[in-house]
Amino acid sequence: MRRKSTAHDVKRYPGFRAITWATMVFLYGPIIVIAIYSFNEIRSITVWGGFSLDWYIKAFNNDLIQRATMNSLIIAVSASTIATVFATFAALGMRGRRYRGKEAAFGLISLPLIVPEIVSAVASLVFFVLVGIPLGIGSIMLAHVVFCIPFAYLPINARLEGIEPYYEEAARDLYADGRQSFVHVVLPMLFPGIISGFILAFIISLDDFIITNFVAGPGATTLPLAIYGLVRTGLTPEINAISTMLLLVSIFFVTLSFLIGRWQARTQS
Amino acid sequence: MYFRRSLFAAALFAGALTLGGPAWAEGKLNIYNWFDYLPQELIDKFSKEHGVEVTMDTYDSNEALLARLKAGVTGYDVGVPGDYMVAILIKEGLLEKVQPNKLENYKHIDPKFVDVYFDKGREYSVPYQWGTTGFMVDTATYGGDIDTLKVIFEPPAELSGKINMLKDVNDVINMGLRYLGHSRCNNNPEQLKEVNALLQGAKKHWLSFNSDGAKEVLVSGDAAAGMIWNGFGMRARAEKGTLKYSYPKEGMTAWMDNLVVFKGAQNVENAKKFMNFMMEPENAATLTNFARYTAGVMGTEPFLDDELKTAYEVNPPEGVSMEFVPPCEDDVIRLYDRIWTNLLK
Amino acid sequence: MSAAVPPVRKERNNMRARAALMSPALLIIGGFLVAPLFVVLVYSFLTPGTYGGVIWEWTTDAYVQFLFEKDIFDETLIFSTAYLQIYSRSFVQAAASTAICFLIGFPTAYFIATRPAAQRNMWVLLVTVPYWINLLIRTIAMLFLVRDNGPLNHLLLSWGIIDEPIHIAYTNFGVGIGLVYSYLPFMVLPIYATIERFDFRLVEAAFDLYADRWTVLWKIILPLCAPGVIAGSLLVFIPSLGAFIAPDLLGGGKNLMIGNLIAMQFQASRNWPFGAAAAMILMTIVLVTLIFYARRQGRSTVRLH
Structure with a gap:
């Protein structure tokens, strides 16, 4: 017998709804507050002095921020592209039944x-210095490729596992060779996975602070490094403005990746 | 075959990255400087006059600068180390001997800053700014006597838990040594043990260790007292009038930051042009008006803000004892580092 | 790879093609993560140079320094808990954050997983978004909110709830909040994934046997969702242990955690071998934790991400 009324809903626990809402407030409170204060006309962090976009204009005109944004974009686009290509190869190579070394390969990729x-x-840092790789944009990119690979790999692999071999078998029955069946059958089906892999790798690269901080060199200040530098001198509304812009970028990409995921789920079923 | 080809591709990729180091070419200059220590105005002026593209990164302590250089970070052309750090960098062979004493504007240097202990006759460096390291107190919070280090080490109740310290091993330990009446560069274990105990005991009164934010933390009111360099302090007072710079009776550190060229710099000629440019009295004055310390070249007076002539932070009262502190011996440095790590954990 | 190729060769070709496809990713990770980790291991047995770098003389000093301290007085080795304290504080801090994440993360995950399917996606997106927002920015936002003169204290003061600002920023408590805030989504998402697949007929059966609500939660739901809880705990615990940003910003650089201790050795303190040793010890703790859970829960349950 199913109990339908709320009082007897077997799944329901009192208080869980309240905790969930509290969690949401906790998760979003600080970023909403920082976003609101980025529009504060006056410098004060407690008093509201009226709406203004001044801090955004200031942030846009900040040379350091401009350069850092450029660096971040160059690094994130190249690192995530390379990582996505390599991750796609790896996922294709590791596809299918068990074979010797599969677990080890998976372990290495998730390392x-x-x-x-x-x-x-x-x-x-220690390694780059030891083998003489100069610290700069190149070293940052290299380090980013390393940690972007697993982030790109996971969605690609998940998608690939959902592509049953009989699609390719069907293509072969129609006299497509291995290459043709890959290009015309597997790749298009894999595409949404590749896109979400790329997006995740891109966000991860764009956001990285700790590793970048260690392997950065002259003129290779990225946006998170620039922001950290500004924060060390104190929280100003300009930082709130920059943070808010970056928040919007992240939210945009996550939502995009989420929508792709849903579309993917729909096309798969 | 596939395997070999992709191996090759990976190797090529790695190779391409190693080549893509920091950019150097005709018309570039990479500056490594303290945060907020060079006005954009001067960078633009230098770029325009010499057709040089300037990039600047920042560090927050002399030790951080040294650590980066020793880590093999290359690509910076000029830096602005403090006096004792110049001595260490010369000793470690990390500076280029560019003989700025042969530059055209060298004649403007104040003679008393020519034969300095860290670079006799100025073979490596030219003065950038000099000043003192002290602390400020918000007089709206605490109205008592502030000209004593007691405010930092045994603070009154109003200031306890509201003190920011500079993230600088030497400045903090030297301050402790002065408070206890011991000499600087001390390797006397008994006395260092006292310093260690003093710092450990005082830590509970301290809010944070932050150098870059030394001004902001005072202006925002998060801290009501904080170690700060005099010029930075003057800028803090401009934003919050109740802040007052202290001239502790126990004495204080004077320092001089200097422009140097790093070993292996790719743009030595531009670096020398920059040194020469910064010794020009008008430019030195522009820097001083921004940073609010004191220039090491003469003839800046006509270009200086009036306020600097009377400001309390750069015009110490009679009888204040200020000293430059040379680098200590290796064993003392190691002991200091140990006390410092011990303090931060 | 045409059909005419004999099976054995086809198999070999197949393996070669696999290797070729996998090699770029594996070579990059091997060359630029595994090899560097090995270098760190080697460096942890070298002698530090006075001003940074290493001197190629083998020694175990770095590890000895971890447990013992040369007395400032007389150079004798005395057992010292100073560094152990940093590790144990980090451990406690990370464990506490994990526990708090669980206490608020489990009900949240449960609530979301029991929503109608149409709402569920929305909730999941809401939890996922912060997971991908820059950690640095989130920590800054938290610091901004809780500082002594910040909006939170201002609000509480103006409502008369408190008379004096509560000190959260620059305390261990602040660091704890920062860690929970940083990693909470890592706890919610895996738990959600297991509850979503949970077969609620089991719960109905339990109710039919007159079990009360909380007994059901404790005896049936929780044990069956253990894989998600464990994955979530690992995903919170491991990054918390090595956290750098939260202790640095919210702790005011005053109370080091392992991550800051390691960073410091490569920055102002310039003791590379000790930093390398500290990193290796952290690595070991992480691996032991992973193996411990893997052993206890069986292989399939430990799946990071």
């Missing part, structure tokens, strides 16, 4: 997720 970031950071 960047397991190693604490601070350890990866000092390891990269």
Whole structure:
């Protein structure tokens, strides 16, 4: 017998709804507050002095921020592109039934997720210095490719696992060779996975602070490094403005990736 | 074959990255400076006059600068280390001997800053700014006598828990040594043990360790007292009038930051042009008007803000004892580092 | 790879093609993560140079320094808990954050998973968004909110709830809040994933046997959702242990955690071997934790992300 009334709903626990709402307030409160204060006309952090976009204009005109944004974009686009290509290859290579070394390969790919970031950071620094790779945009990009690979790999692999081999078998029955069936059948089906992999890698690269902080060199200040530098001097409304813009960028990409995920789920079923 | 090809691709990719180091070319200058220590106005002026593209990164302590250089970070051309750090960098072979004493504007240097202990005859460095390291108190919070280090180490109730310290091993330990009446660069274990105990005991009164934010933390009111350099303090007072710079009776550190060229710099000629540019009295005055310390070259007076002529922070009262502190011996440095790590944990 | 190729060769070709496809990713990770970790291991047995870098003389000093301290007085080695304290404080801090994340994360995940399917996606998105927002920005936002003169204290003061600002920023408590705030979504999402698949007929059966609500939660739902809880705990615990940003910003640089201790050795303190040793010890703790859980829960349950 199913109990339908709320009082006897077997799934319901009193207080859980309240906790969930509290969690949401906790998660969103600080970022909403910082966004609101970024429009405060006066410098004060407690008093509201009227609506203004001054801090945004100031942030836009800040040379350091402009350069850092450029650097961040260059690094994030290249690192996530390379990582996505490599991750796609790896997912294709590891596809299918079990074989010797599959678990080891998977372990190696997920290693960047397991190693604490601070350890990866000092390891990269020490290694780059030891083998003589100059610190700068190049070293940051290289370090980013490493930790972006697993983030790109996971959605691609998840999608690939959902593509049953009989699609390719069907293509072969129609006299497509391996290449043709891959290009015309597997790749298009894999595409949404590749896109979400790319987006995740892109956000992760754009946001990274700790590893970048260690392997950055002259003129290679990224946006998070610039923001950290500003914060160390104190919280100003300009930082609130920059933060809010970055928040919007992240939210945009996450929502995009989420929508792609839903579309993917629909096309798969 | 596939395997070999992709190996090759990976190797090529790695190779391409190693080549893409920091940019150097005709017309570039990479500056490594303290935060908020060079006005954009001067960078723009230098860029325009010499057709040089300037990039600048920042650090927050002499030790951080040293650590980056020792970590093998290359690509910076000029830096602004403090006096004792110049001595260490010369000793470690990290500076280029560019002989700024042969530059055209060298003649403007104040003679008393030519034969300095860290660079006799100025073979490596030219003065940037000099000043003192002290602390400020918000007189709206605490009205008592502030010209004593007691305010920092045994603060009155109003200030307890509202003190920001500079994130600088030497400045903090030297302050402790002065408070206890011991000499600087001290390797006397008994006395260092006292310093250690003093710092450990005082830590509970301290809010944070922050150098870059030394001004902001006072202006925002998060801290009511804080270590600060005099010029930075003057800028803090401009934003919050109740702040007052202290001239502790126990004495204080004077320091001089200097422009230097790093070993292996890619743009030595531009670096020398920049040194020469910064010794020009008008430019030195522009820097001083921004940073609010004191220039090491003469002839800046006509270009200086009136306020600097009377400001309390740069015009110490009679009888204040100020000293430059040379670098200590290796064993003392190690002991200091140990006390410092011990303090921060 | 045409049909005419004999099976054995086809198999070999197949393996080669696999290797070729996997090699770029594996080589990059091997060359630029595994090799660097090995270098760190080597460095942890070298001698520090006075002003940074390493001197190639083998020693275990870095590890000895971890447990013992040369007395400032007389150079004798005495057992010292100073560094152990940093590790144990980090451990407690990370464990407490994990526990708090669980206490608020589980009900949240449960509530979301029991919404009608149409609402569920919306809730999941709401939890996911902060997960992808820049950690630095989120920590700054939290610091902004809770500082002594910040909006939170201002609000509480003006409502008359408190007479004096509560000190949250620059305390261990502040760091704790920062850690929970940083990693809470890592706890909610895996738990949500297990509850969503949970078969509620079991609960109905339990009710039919007159179990009360909380007994059902404790005896049936929780144990069956253990894999999600464990995955979530690991995802919160491991990054908390090595956290750098929260202790640095919310702790005011005053109370070090492991991450800051390691960073400091490569920055102002310039003791690379000790920093390397500290990193290796952290790595070991993480691996032991992972293996411990993997052993206890069986292989399939420990799946990061």
